Amino acid sequence: MDVVVGRIAKAHGIRGELAVDVRTDSPQERFKVGSAVTTKLRDGSKRELTIAAAREHSGRLLVRFDEVLTRDVAETLRGALLVVDTADLPPIDDPDEFHDHELTGLRAELADGTVVGKVVEVVHSPAGELLELDVDGREVLVPFVLAIVPTVDVAGGRVVLDPPEGLLDED
Structure with a gap:
């Protein structure tokens, strides 16, 4: 791949x-x-x-x-x-670091298990990394920081989100 x-x-x-x-x-x-x-x-x-x-x-x-x-x-x-x-690609020894392709396609869900979308891409910006999510056909950019994405479970096929109010809402 x-x-x-x-x-x-x-x-x-x-x-x-x-x-x-x-x-x-x-x-x-x-x-x-x-x-x-x-x-x-x-x-x-x-x-x-x-x-x-x-x-x-x-x-x-x-x-x-x-x-x-x-x-x-x-x-x-x-x-x-x-x-x-x-x-x-070399293997990554740090459990808090990931290759972009490992995150693409993961299910995005809330802490209560509610599925909100899936990871489409990792966007590298000057301000930091963002997860581009497909949420009901909409593109939503989520800062890839511990406060908002507290859990990345590659083996389980998911990322858990704790988004601030309004982040996932439609405009």
């Missing part, structure tokens, strides 16, 4: 560098020189790329790949997802 570690936002400069929106808690590991990532283009095609360089810039990573040498080639990758195989 593939897990998304980034999304190519746009070409940067004239030498094929790309601005990447990071979607991993370990960018220094996922984007280290010599690492390989697979691009998933909008047309469904895939291509493996090798990281030649990566540096932080304005909240994104600027990444250069061995196989992308010009801006024209870089432009063809705009919007592509960067993925790695979940089998290539």
Whole structure:
């Protein structure tokens, strides 16, 4: 199974560098020189790329790949997802940390067992992680903090929520 570690936002400069929106808690590991990532283009095609360089810039990573040498080639990758195989991810020893793909699809319920939805995605924002939930067909973003998500039970297929009043309500 593939897990998304980034999304190519746009070409940067004239030498094929790309601005990447990071979607991993370990960018220094996922984007280290010599690492390989697979691009998933909008047309469904895939291509493996090798990281030649990566540096932080304005909240994104600027990444250069061995196989992308010009801006024209870089432009063809705009919007592509960067993925790695979940089998290539190292195990996590901390019981309070999770890979994003482990949370996707979990049932979201209240402490009394009332099911309110399911986890669609983990959103990494500058302010912290958010769980994107599907609640009756609506997208609801829930801060992924202990006060609001006190229990993550991957084996049981659920996250338990203690949301502040109004968080799950319709606008």
